[in-house]
Amino acid sequence: MQETLVYGHNPQEKVVGLHPTEDNKMRIYVRKENSTENIDYNFYPFFFLHDLQYLENFKRRYYKRKLEGNNFFQYIIAFDKWSDMWDCIHNILEMYNKSSLKKALTYEDLPIIYLIPDRQTQFLIQSGITHFKNIGHDEIHRLQISIDKVITPGKKTSNPRRESDRITYIALTDNRGFEAILGKTEKSEKAILQKLINIINKLNPDIIEGFELHNDIIYYILTRCELHNINFAIGRDNSNVKLIEHPLQSRESLQKAKYSVAGRNLIDVVDLLQDYDPNRRIFYNYDIKTVAEHFKFKFQNNPETTSDAATLCIEKNYFVKYLCELFLPSFIEQARIFPLNPGKIIEFPSSHKIELLFVREYVHKKYSLPAPQSSRQISGGYTDLFYIGVFDNVYYIDIESMYPTLILMYNLNPSTDYINVFIDSLKELARLRIHYKNEFLKNKDKKYLFYIQEDFKILINTYFGYLAYHKGLFNDYDKANKITELGQEILKKIIYHIQSQNGTVIEVDTDGVYFVPPYKMESGEAVEKLIKEITNYLPEEINIILGGKYKRFLSYKKKNYAVLKYDDSVQIKGSALISKNLEKFGKVLIQNCISCILREEFYELHIFYKNLYDKIVNHKWNIQDFMRVETLKDPLYKYSNDIQRDQRNRNAAYELAIRSGLDWNVGDRVAYYVTGSDANVKAYENCKFAEEWDPNFPDENIAYYLKRLEEYTRKFEIYFSKEDFSKIFSTSEQKKESFKTIRLLTKKVGKEIISEIEEKDEPEYKIWLSEE
DNA sequence: GCCCGGAGCGC
DNA sequence: AGGCGCTCCGGGC
Incomplete structure (x- = not known):
């Protein structure tokens, strides 16, 4: 019982990819050693609805089903085609807006509807199919890709739209021993790209892995393909790589471009690292060198100095493979459970993941779904x-x-949980977490087991937060x-x-x-x-x-x-x-x-303090020592509006960004320092960009930074007597022996x-x- | 000096 | 795109 609750009610094994074929069909790919078999399923797009009156004007064919229980969403409505479902939604939007004071712009604003907007997810929920059932991790065919590009002299990065830039090499490796470097024998960029498309289709991988796969590798290749009039057709149905549209994307949350390939899964190692990093707070930026150092991964060729770009490309692939073997197993295990493709499992917040587990079971058992309670504070x-x-x-x-x-x-x-999915699934996920934890304790060299149990721990901890989540259906x-x-x-x-x-x-x-x-x-x-x-x-x-x-x-x-x-x-x-x-x-x-x-070590502390004080007073330091780095959380126009309406205080980073007249995006980091001579200056009136600082004409505010120095040391006042404290944090020479009595x-x-x-x-x- | 909200933490 | 509790900071009054 728990088994199908967690893994889905459909026993279909070895699913490695899927994509819609027609408006009402979904094709799944099932791994058979060196090939795949495809199976087509009928698919009936659906949503949950509170009240049937909203369907009165809809003339196309639909199927309705009254659900068990008294939860808010009493009906499930299904359609023959994906497009019919959206027509119906638009119809409902119109009707709703006629009678409602608060206008709904999209389905998301319709409180009477619960809709999963992604059709692969809908299909997985409806069918109870999940990826990777009963398939060994090694059976899944994974391809790594990296590219080397020409950078026009004088430019920081290579730009695929620039005439003088281009791809020089593409390295391909997989988890079955395949290796190739394109660009050594191929004469032209066009030939490299054509070879690439051939090889991918021939190898027929289930997963394509890369470092900055979306924003760098695929974006670059796709742009060059367009230039050469080639279709970047690596889909399992021979379709082109597609840009995933974000129709509901607001200006505030500028998401980076993502691509999709029919029937295959794209895994960007950077996404895996972002998942790994937040609690550890290691990486400020995800450049491959910093990351390799952190994982103590040794490149044979030093990325800084080597001139052998082709080999370096292959080595990048080894590193990508290494990282995927560390972090991907957790997502493969999760893909066996959640009705999401592996890429989405990496992206989605865990609250959303567990909710889909509940929804799948409610669809399967034909029970009405609850609407979220209105939010309130808890202890x-x-x-x-x-x-x-x-x-x-x-x-x-x-x-x-x-x-x-x-x-x-x-x-x-x-x-609101009539059928106990909340407790039952938690019980099973908790059991799985213990299982993976024990497996790790038995095989400590298999670090990936540690990450699996860690991710399952996050999942089970999410159950508490979910109960108080304002958008949680079952909160x-x-x-x-x-x-x-x-x-x-x-x-x-x-x-x-x-x-x-x-x-x-x-x-x-x-x-x-x-x-x-x-x-x-x-x-x-x-x-x-x-x-x-x-x-x-x-x-x-x-x-x-x-x-x-x-x-x-x-x-x-x-x-x-x-x-x-x-x-x-x-x-x-x-x-x-x-x-x-x-x-x-x-x-x-x-x-x-x-x-x-x-x-x-109190004397050592004293010496350290004295030296630091001396450095500050005499400008014997570097901009990196005293600059501050802040991340822009809001777009500049929002900041300006808020300031004008007195809804927020001024802030140095934003003021500098505006003053620069340059384009700044949410998430950009501003490095700045404080100028002037008064210790109590307002930072936003006395600041400069870090790169403006000139060591030959240092203009940082010494009084200000000395004040900060005192503030920092004052934190430690509580651990000492007055005399001891002022002895340690003194700028005059003190006798070493006198520190021995400090308690x-x-x-x-x-x-x-x-x-x-x-x-x-x-x-x-x-x-x-x-x-x- | 007091109050406030945002950021950044810990769990 | 789970939650709250605590501290610090900068800014406004």
């Missing part, structure tokens, strides 16, 4: 800080998958509130238990606790014992795990701390201590302060939580009382 996790200071021998424990566990424990499914704010409430209670119980055993709880957040074990329990086994005790004292479904143990722990504020690990590395958390848009000198200063405090301070903060918990069963527990 969140419990966060608290008990101590500020530096502590030795700190442990971190957390509750494994707390929210999903609570949902399953208390059966907290949305009240349920009461249930969401219940979950956070239960989570808060459990966390407080854990805190209480540790405190009552005379452990020192330092800081807690949502589902985890940093603490120093009781004095007598410093050995590892004793901590295990403590964890076991806490576990016994909680509901049996709740699993507490040791998340880490640390040599030293620096507690700063709620959600802001740093740890010194046993391998001597330092890890810093929290927006007050690390932030992307701090100036580099500030970042380095804070890192040094934390590292030196954790290691008690770090700790401070108890925050209120007691103990009194909030009634523990009648355990009256013998000692209670820590606040000193306040």
Whole structure:
């Protein structure tokens, strides 16, 4: 039962691609070793409808079905053709707008309709087919492609529309041992392109992989094909590569171009990396060299210096293959589950993915779909800080998958979910996550297993967020509130238990606790014992795990701390201590302060500070050290409008962008620095682009940057006595020996939580009382 | 000095 | 194109 709920009710195996053929047909491709077989399916486009009166004017043929249950969308309406469905939508739009005060522009504004706008997705939902059932990852045929281009001297990049630019080489590799470099024997660019099209069609790959595949490789090839009057026909039906239109695209969300190839899947490695990056925050930009360095992938030829462009192209393919073998398996596993093609699985937010799982089952079982509840605020996790200071021998424990566990424990499914898809699918995805996690623990060299379990973890964590998602069809704010409430209670119980055993709880957040074990329990086994005790004292479904143990722990504020690990590395958390848009000198200063405090290297810190101060005062630094980089979040016209209407404050990055008169897009980054001589200048009135800074005539605002320096160091005032602090952060020479007497301070903060918990069963527990 | 909203974090 | 909680910042008053 769960099996078909999660994997879809259609057992069709080895589907590797699909595309519509006619307005009412979908063709699927099924892998057979070195070939594919195609099967055509009838397809009836559909949407959900609240009320049949909206169909009164529609004269074409349609099929209606009254659905089970009392949810808002009572009917499913199906059509013979995709175009009929859209005609009907337009009809409904007209009718709706006649009677409604608020005009609907597109189907998205129609509250009486639920429509999935993509026909492949609709087909997969209707048929219960998913990709890659019962096919080994190696059986899927994957082609890698990269290109080398001429850059006209004096230009930064190659432009396919420029006469003097062109493709020089195209490298092709696959996961079955094929390798080719086009451009070595082919005389002309035209010949290269024709050969490329031939090879792709002959190899017949299921997936095409590349670095910047859409915006660079395909865009470039397509443009050159047009120039040479060649059809870039690599579709499984011999159709051309198509640009995917985004009809509903607003000016604010300028999406980059995406292409599609009939029956094949395009995988851009950069999309995979973007999925990998956000929590890790490693890449500012995705140039292949930076990425290769991060993954310690060695090119035989140095991309910077080699003149062998052809070989370099092949090596790029090896890297693409390497990255895909790391990250693609997760999406292949997900494509077995969700009614989406692999490309969409990478693109789509996880809330959307799990919702499609629900919708598929509701279509299959012919049940009415709910409309979203109107949004309202819910409570969140419990966060608290008990101590500020530096502590030795700190442990971190957390509750494994707390929210999903609570949902399953208390059966907290949305009240609108008649057929229990929410709980049932969560149960199965959670089981799969454990499965992949265990597989990884058994085969630690198979890193891709780690990424699969990580992505499944994200999926199961999405279930909680979905309940409070304003656009979620099955959202349920009461249930969401219940979950956070239960989570808060459990966390407080854990805190209480540790405190009552005379452990020192330092800081807690949502589902985890940093603490120093009781004095007598410093050995590892004793901590295990403590964890076991806490576990016994909680509901049996709740699993507490040791998340880490640390040599030293620096507690700063709620959600802001740093740890010194046993391998001597330092890890810093929290927006007050690390932030992307701090100036580099500030970042380095804070890192040094934390590292030196954790290691008690106070003299070294003093020297570092003195040198930095000296550098600032004497302009002995570089623009990279003090510029700030900000990302434009809004288009400039919106910023200007908002300023005019007094709806937002001025901002240096936007002011500079406007002043430059250049074209700026959302997502562009502006690097700037502050000028003038007063420390309290308004940045937006005294700023310049980073590239305007001239080291021979430095005009950065020294007073301003010294003020920032003091602000950063002041964060660490709390850890020292007044005298010690001013000794360390002093610009005059201090005696080295005098630093030996420096002692770090700790401070108890925050209120007691103990009194909030009634523990009648355990009256013998000692209670820590606040000193306040 | 206080208040506000946005950004950037943590979970 | 899940959620909330916390801190910092710049700017306006």
